[in-house]
Amino acid sequence: MGTGGVAAGGSEVMDAFRKQLRGKGIRADIKKHCSVHRVGCRGLCARDVLVDVISNDRKTTYQYIRPEMVEKIVTEHIIGGKPVQDWVVSEDYHKFHDKQIKVVLSDCGIVDPEDIDSYISVGGYEALKKVLSTMTPMVIIDTIKKSGLRGRGGAGFPTGVKWEICNKEVSPQKYIICNADEGDPGAFMDRSVIEGNPHAVIEGMIIGAYAIGADKGYVYIRAEYPLAVERLKNALKQARANNFLGKKILGKDFSFDIKIKLGAGAFVCGEETALIASIEGQRGMPRAKPPFPVYKGLWGKPTVINNVETLANVPYIVRKGADWYSSFGTEKSKGTKVFALTGKIRNSGLIEVPMGIPLREIIYDIGGGIENNKKFKAVQTGGPSGGCITADMLDIKVDFESLASVGSIVGSGGMVVLDENDCMVNIAKFFLQFTQSESCGKCVPCRIGTKRLLEILDRITSGKGREGDIELLEDLAGDIKATSLCGLGQTAPNPILSTIKYFRDEYESHITKKKCPAGVCRDLLSYMVLAEFCKGCGMCKKVCPAGAITGERKETHKIDPDLCVKCGACFEACKFKAIGKG
Amino acid sequence: MEKILEKICTDYEKHEGNIISLLQNIQNEFGYIPEDAVIWFSRKLDIPASRFFGIVTFYAQFHLTPRGENIITTCCGTACHVKGSERLINGLLKELSLPEGESTTPDKEFTLERVNCVGACSIAPVVIINDKVHGKMSADNLMKEVKKLKESGIEK
Numbered sequence: 001m002g003t004g005g006v007a008a009g010g011s012e013v014m015d016a017f018r019k020q021l022r023g024k025g026i027r028a029d030i031k032k033h034c035s036v037h038r039v040g041c042r043g044l045c046a047r048d049v050l051v052d053v054i055s056n057d058r059k060t061t062y063q064y065i066r067p068e069m070v071e072k073i074v075t076e077h078i079i080g081g082k083p084v085q086d087w088v089v090s091e092d093y094h095k096f097h098d099k100q101i102k103v104v105l106s107d108c109g110i111v112d113p114e115d116i117d118s119y120i121s122v123g124g125y126e127a128l129k130k131v132l133s134t135m136t137p138m139v140i141i142d143t144i145k146k147s148g149l150r151g152r153g154g155a156g157f158p159t160g161v162k163w164e165i166c167n168k169e170v171s172p173q174k175y176i177i178c179n180a181d182e183g184d185p186g187a188f189m190d191r192s193v194i195e196g197n198p199h200a201v202i203e204g205m206i207i208g209a210y211a212i213g214a215d216k217g218y219v220y221i222r223a224e225y226p227l228a229v230e231r232l233k234n235a236l237k238q239a240r241a242n243n244f245l246g247k248k249i250l251g252k253d254f255s256f257d258i259k260i261k262l263g264a265g266a267f268v269c270g271e272e273t274a275l276i277a278s279i280e281g282q283r284g285m286p287r288a289k290p291p292f293p294v295y296k297g298l299w300g301k302p303t304v305i306n307n308v309e310t311l312a313n314v315p316y317i318v319r320k321g322a323d324w325y326s327s328f329g330t331e332k333s334k335g336t337k338v339f340a341l342t343g344k345i346r347n348s349g350l351i352e353v354p355m356g357i358p359l360r361e362i363i364y365d366i367g368g369g370i371e372n373n374k375k376f377k378a379v380q381t382g383g384p385s386g387g388c389i390t391a392d393m394l395d396i397k398v399d400f401e402s403l404a405s406v407g408s409i410v411g412s413g414g415m416v417v418l419d420e421n422d423c424m425v426n427i428a429k430f431f432l433q434f435t436q437s438e439s440c441g442k443c444v445p446c447r448i449g450t451k452r453l454l455e456i457l458d459r460i461t462s463g464k465g466r467e468g469d470i471e472l473l474e475d476l477a478g479d480i481k482a483t484s485l486c487g488l489g490q491t492a493p494n495p496i497l498s499t500i501k502y503f504r505d506e507y508e509s510h511i512t513k514k515k516c517p518a519g520v521c522r523d524l525l526s527y528m529v530l531a532e533f534c535k536g537c538g539m540c541k542k543v544c545p546a547g548a549i550t551g552e553r554k555e556t557h558k559i560d561p562d563l564c565v566k567c568g569a570c571f572e573a574c575k576f577k578a579i580g581k582g
Numbered sequence: 583m584e585k586i587l588e589k590i591c592t593d594y595e596k597h598e599g600n601i602i603s604l605l606q607n608i609q610n611e612f613g614y615i616p617e618d619a620v621i622w623f624s625r626k627l628d629i630p631a632s633r634f635f636g637i638v639t640f641y642a643q644f645h646l647t648p649r650g651e652n653i654i655t656t657c658c659g660t661a662c663h664v665k666g667s668e669r670l671i672n673g674l675l676k677e678l679s680l681p682e683g684e685s686t687t688p689d690k691e692f693t694l695e696r697v698n699c700v701g702a703c704s705i706a707p708v709v710i711i712n713d714k715v716h717g718k719m720s721a722d723n724l725m726k727e728v729k730k731l732k733e734s735g736i737e738k
Contacts, residue, residue, distance in 0.1 A: 048705070182701065183698065183699070184699070185658070185659035185660045185661075185663075185698050185699035186659050186660035186661050186699060186703055187699070187701070187703075188699075188701030188702065188703055191701040192701075223643055224697060224699075224700055224701070225700075225701060226713075262606065263643075264602055264605075264606065264641035264642070264643040264644065265641050265642030265643035266640060266641050266642060267698065278602065280600075281599070281600035281601040281602045281603070281637075282601075282637070283636055283637055283640040284640065284641070285640075340703060340704075342660075342661040342703035342704055342706065343660070343661050343664055343665075343703075344664065348661075348703070348704040349704050350704075380660065383660065414660070414703075416660045416661055416664065416703075418664065422664055427660075427664075430660065430663050431660075434698065438698075440640070543721070543722070545672070545673055545676055545721075565672070567669050567672060567673075568669065569669065569721060
């Protein structure tokens, strides 16, 4: 029951099952699919609500289930033994899973995120027991180093190396922080992991703390994720009750506890020094590095900051071995990565794939291709710090090095698929609006530079673009990248540079022809009724928010260009394709 | 008010004296950060008021003015953007007749907010109405929801 699943009606469906089963006098153990698929951990959020019925060891998965459908499933399948074929997931549901390899998400969808015993029953906290009874901190660090695990938050720094540096620092007090300030728009991996299997993150954090010698930990999590916060709080309470947290953990000479710090809504706090400032109760502004937090972090003490997904990998690596983990992925990018696949894609959801998988397989095999049979245009990866990958680069391997080589990044794992109806200049402007408003204002290149970039983009998309604007954008972008203080400013121009590189013609069309080829930029658009197709049904008139459309029933309608606000509502509402834009 | 502030102050001393947590507590109590509360704490703790305001204005979560009875949050993440969140916002601005630059209606019935991403991208576009997440929102359905809220407001 994750955010997505609850919105789709997950709790109502579960209640309906409980009621039906009770009503029919069956003592059945419904597997609570909690976070799992509803969050997207099982992945296919687009088909919510998904329900698994397991009887006689046979699992049947239903899609698009609504509460009123539950009675039929209970009567025909659970009592009668015959699955309701019409509602069972189709073949592409299995295709969605075939190419995925699940490590972090392996227990999401199986465990109940609100019940520690459920996690323990699938081997949870065994890694911690193994660590505390048989491994020294250096052995753990070696294991993590050997596994090749790299930070999943974006930068891809080797986790084992980070731990080793912090381990060697001599200090009476050290900290470990879990960065759950998932701010990239279009990304929800961390939320889903916490909502789906919070104990894996906690277990990873305890192991990390033991490895570096910390006795206090913080989870810095966005307040915009209320369900994740609630599940995490509950999980911490249960972990304390089981003595996985607290004093003398499992009877050994090691004490550690975790506190939750709620973020207050600032994207820049995902940057580690800004995050530290925020935990300390100050404005979340980054500072210059070095010194890096592993030397001087929270309250000046050595601090390791790891991303949620990174930490959730740790228990599995310890349990199954470094060699097992490094058998996935490429030479330099080991293991698997969780991506949030969204946008104009048929099977949007949460996926976990081995590093190095060709992008084409993600889009067409797992994702099922583009929605509404439109033409694929690009994938935007890495959010506001990333770039675009175009149709002719679809065979690129998805790993840290390959994506960087084409001007994009793996980033935290957001993948937004764009189709022919998306304007790349508009997408660049969208990200700039974001980075500009999230710039903390400390350094000049970022504060003023992003503002100027946005102004130029505004000009271009409103039909006032000038000759030389593209070169000006490139020039300014280069300066901002080179001189900004933190990652936010250094990467903010990436969406512009990447879209100019691959879609320069779209910029040129906006500037010289004053036309938006995709038909997105409002000021460059006008809508009209195509008389030969118009049936006079009145649908456009009904949806027009501005009252700009007139016409009698069964007669051709008209749009008044002076009143039209160019919202496009008529264009989408018309069943006869009788609204033209251009 | 004083009593509530005293209580928050005790909590503040218990919890390592973190100004952000303090402000979060104030906002939980009042729904926004009243200027008087900041002045009170500034005197009590001998911390310049400017430090409080610096933090309040830095983080998107804090509000310096009272908010409406109903809070509508539209997600403006990338997935929601490409699926038409802007149209939803324009529809809302018109439906609520919000004055330029304001986020709360004069009768304090509605507050319209934008959030960067709520992380429910697979059901974009997303609108949160009074803490309930609505996915795959259309302008039509959104206006229906708003009308329902308006009617229940009149009944009250």
